[in-house]
Amino acid sequence: MEIVVLTKPVPDSESRLRPNATGTALDTTGLKFVLAGYDESAVEQALLLKEASPGTTVRAIAFGLPARADEALRASLALGVDSATSVEAPPDTPVDPILTARALAHAVARYRPAIVLAGKQASDDEAGLVPSALGEILGMPDFGSVVNLHWLADRNVLTFDRATPDGLESIEVPPPAVLALQQAWNDPRTAKLPMILKSRRAPIDRIPWPDVAAALGEGAIARTRPVGFRLPSARTGAKMISAKSAEEAARELVRILQEEANVFP
Amino acid sequence: MPDFSLSEEDRSLQDLARKFAKTEMAPHAAECDRTGRFPEEIYRKGWELGLMNLNVPTEFGGSGLGLLQQCLIVEELAHACGGMTTSIIANCLALEPLLLGGSREQKGRVLPPFCKEYHLAAFALTEPGTGSDAGALQTRARKEGDGYILDGEKCFISNGPVAELYTVFATLDPALKHKGITAFLVPRSSPGVHAAKGEEKLGHRASSTGSIRFDGVRVPASDRIGAEGEGFSLAMRTLDQTRTPIGALANGIAQAALDHAAAYSLKRKTFGKPIGEHQAIQLKLANMAQDLHAARLLVWHAAWTIDRGASGTLESSIAKCFASDAAMRITDEAIQIFGGYGYMKDYPVEKLLRDAKLTQIYEGANEIQRIVIARELLASYA
Ligand SMILES: Cc1cc2nc3c(=O)[nH]c(=O)nc-3n(C[C@H](O)[C@H](O)[C@H](O)COP(=O)(O)OP(=O)(O)OC[C@H]3O[C@@H](n4cnc5c(N)ncnc54)[C@H](O)[C@@H]3O)c2cc1C
Numbered sequence: 331m332e333i334v335v336l337t338k339p340v341p342d343s344e345s346r347l348r349p350n351a352t353g354t355a356l357d358t359t360g361l362k363f364v365l366a367g368y369d370e371s372a373v374e375q376a377l378l379l380k381e382a383s384p385g386t387t388v389r390a391i392a393f394g395l396p397a398r399a400d401e402a403l404r405a406s407l408a409l410g411v412d413s414a415t416s417v418e419a420p421p422d423t424p425v426d427p428i429l430t431a432r433a434l435a436h437a438v439a440r441y442r443p444a445i446v447l448a449g450k451q452a453s454d455d456e457a458g459l460v461p462s463a464l465g466e467i468l469g470m471p472d473f474g475s476v477v478n479l480h481w482l483a484d485r486n487v488l489t490f491d492r493a494t495p496d497g498l499e500s501i502e503v504p505p506p507a508v509l510a511l512q513q514a515w516n517d518p519r520t521a522k523l524p525m526i527l528k529s530r531r532a533p534i535d536r537i538p539w540p541d542v543a544a545a546l547g548e549g550a551i552a553r554t555r556p557v558g559f560r561l562p563s564a565r566t567g568a569k570m571i572s573a574k575s576a577e578e579a580a581r582e583l584v585r586i587l588q589e590e591a592n593v594f595p
Numbered sequence: 596m597p598d599f600s601l602s603e604e605d606r607s608l609q610d611l612a613r614k615f616a617k618t619e620m621a622p623h624a625a626e627c628d629r630t631g632r633f634p635e636e637i638y639r640k641g642w643e644l645g646l647m648n649l650n651v652p653t654e655f656g657g658s659g660l661g662l663l664q665q666c667l668i669v670e671e672l673a674h675a676c677g678g679m680t681t682s683i684i685a686n687c688l689a690l691e692p693l694l695l696g697g698s699r700e701q702k703g704r705v706l707p708p709f710c711k712e713y714h715l716a717a718f719a720l721t722e723p724g725t726g727s728d729a730g731a732l733q734t735r736a737r738k739e740g741d742g743y744i745l746d747g748e749k750c751f752i753s754n755g756p757v758a759e760l761y762t763v764f765a766t767l768d769p770a771l772k773h774k775g776i777t778a779f780l781v782p783r784s785s786p787g788v789h790a791a792k793g794e795e796k797l798g799h800r801a802s803s804t805g806s807i808r809f810d811g812v813r814v815p816a817s818d819r820i821g822a823e824g825e826g827f828s829l830a831m832r833t834l835d836q837t838r839t840p841i842g843a844l845a846n847g848i849a850q851a852a853l854d855h856a857a858a859y860s861l862k863r864k865t866f867g868k869p870i871g872e873h874q875a876i877q878l879k880l881a882n883m884a885q886d887l888h889a890a891r892l893l894v895w896h897a898a899w900t901i902d903r904g905a906s907g908t909l910e911s912s913i914a915k916c917f918a919s920d921a922a923m924r925i926t927d928e929a930i931q932i933f934g935g936y937g938y939m940k941d942y943p944v945e946k947l948l949r950d951a952k953l954t955q956i957y958e959g960a961n962e963i964q965r966i967v968i969a970r971e972l973l974a975s976y977a
Pocket of ligand 1: 751752966
């Protein structure tokens with residue numbers, strides 16, 4: 331069985347983010363890119379399936395500027411995926427989720443996977459559109475918020491649960507399918523040092539942007555364009571309570587909760 | 596021109612160590628410091644990730660890292676806890692004599708088990724009567740049949756109370772001085788080996804340090820490392836390799852002190868403004884940053900020198916000596932910046948000073964490093 335995992339490079343959540351000079355997008359100069367957190371869960375799920383069904387191979391595919399995509403791919407290789415494909419993004423023009431899905435579909439189709447796994451959304455833009463768009467383009471059923479995924483070899487079906495606000499919905503579907511995993515429901519493993527060294531030397535298959543653009547034709551142009559990017563404004567409204575004793579402070583807190591915040595009558 | 600850039604591989608090793616330090620070591624550092632607990636579960640996790648036995652070549656199952664990469668990892672680990680780092684890198688110290696002087700048969704027999712499973716080893720050179728003057732050590736090795744009988748006592752041995760294998764330096768005849776010293780591999784399970792419990796220490800309290808007594812311990816000739824009389828040279832060449840990471844360890848502690856001090860200086864207000872806006876505090880922070888930067892460059896340079904195949908005796912002595920002295924200055928100033936809070940155990944900086952202190956003493960006290968540096972210096976004028 332072939333599994334493809336979509337692995338997005340995103341800015342390290344520990345880096346300091348700021349808008350670019352024109353205020354249209356995030357300033358990415360000097361930012362460190364890492365494998366998106368939710369996609370780490372997807373890689374973990376792929377590796378669990380591989381461990382449960384010998385003979386399974388896992389390929390990570392990332393769409394992005396090559397240096398960034400490589401970070402996500404090498405991180406996936408270090409975790410244990412077998413192979414990696416970098417799908418190059420256009421160097422100077424913005425991309426949007428639909429263009430991303432089209433470019434990824436172009437690559438995914440080459441490998442005819444039984445399962446395409448992805449995080450439910452990316453930890454940077456949180457758009458959550460790519461998996462379903464990809465399913466649509468490839469004509470594969472797609473599901474979101476997936477947990478507890480198994481492949482039953484004897485009947486060749488995928489079984490999984492969907493985490494909904496009301497409970498777990500159990501689903502069976504024959505492969506192929508695109509499955510977007512619920513965030514961080516499994517506890518992704520940590521890459522070990524020898525695997526990190528190995529991943530740095532592993533080959534990465536590359537699909538250059540001109541090839542992608544030629545294959546997509548008119549679809550190679552993003553239809554949406556970011557026009558502004560602002561950091562969230564600092565929260566206001568914090569209120570410091572000054573009091574002589576803890577008891578007095580507590581009494582004042584209760585008063586505020588009752589009278590000003592109407593938390594309890 | 597030298598190139599100071601780190602490769603992607605270097606950075607990914609740094610990231611691994613940083614993540615481990617932050618998520619596994621740091622949360623337990625204060626507790627282990629308070630109680631003196633040896634956090635074996637953390638060391639096991641570190642081993643699982645490949646953060647132990649960094650110097651063991653890949654052909655024996657290790658990671659076969661160069662010294663610069665080892666130093667990058669050690670600095671990150673020590674940022675979370677110097678004591679835990681001492682215990683994590685003690686295997687590198689204990690196994691280095693074997694790497695330098697062991698036969699292929701010995702390496703193939705002894706090294707792979709350390710890479711397949713979690714085991715601890717310890718380097719036993721120091722004795723109650725001799726530390727710096729290692730050539731005067733008294734532990735005796737008497738030839739008997741096709742082996743040796745060891746008698747004597749070692750002290751201050753990192754991981755001594757918990758390790759399963761000791762690299763022991765003993766003399767065939769004290770009158771021979773350096774030339775009598777020979778290195779042996781001694782399993783702790785050998786009859787006559789008595790490892791004492793860990794000592795109470797000022798710092799590095801998550802590491803276990805103790806004495807080991809050898810009462811008529813039989814060692815087969817196949818467990819002698821190198822030739823008879825080669826032990827002193829093996830010990831010195833080992834320290835040439837392991838001294839630089841001690842500098843990196845000092846830098847990790849110093850970086851933690853600078854991080855705490857700088858962050859605190861922006862929060863703590865006196866006379867209407869953050870203390871970081873008082874020039875006296877800024878000058879302290881600037882001096883700390885300079886000291887640390889110089890120390891890091893010296894460590895990188897020593898590691899780079901050794902990675903290129905040179906012995907690096909001078910460079911590693913300079914790096915270890917400067918970095919450990921700098922770590923004392925930096926941790927001292929960090930406490931000063933914290934004021935009274937810095938003196939309190941509820942705050943993290945006083946531990947850093949206690950942990951930094953050891954880096955001036957072990958793996959060759961700094962007085963000895965200066966003797967080495969001066970000797971090399973003067974030799975070039977003679
Ligand atoms: C926590 C800890 C862990 C350790 N781990 C290990 C280990 O794993 N394995 C191991 O073998 N050892 C270990 N040691 C021992 C350590 O390496 C020695 O303590 C160190 O080498 C100094 O030896 P000493 O204590 O005998 O001091 P001494 O040699 O007695 O020195 C006392 C003082 O005199 C100075 N001095 C000595 N000779 C001269 C000289 N010629 N000129 C000027 N000054 C001089 C020294 O620098 C020092 O300041 C450890 C020590 C500690 C505290």
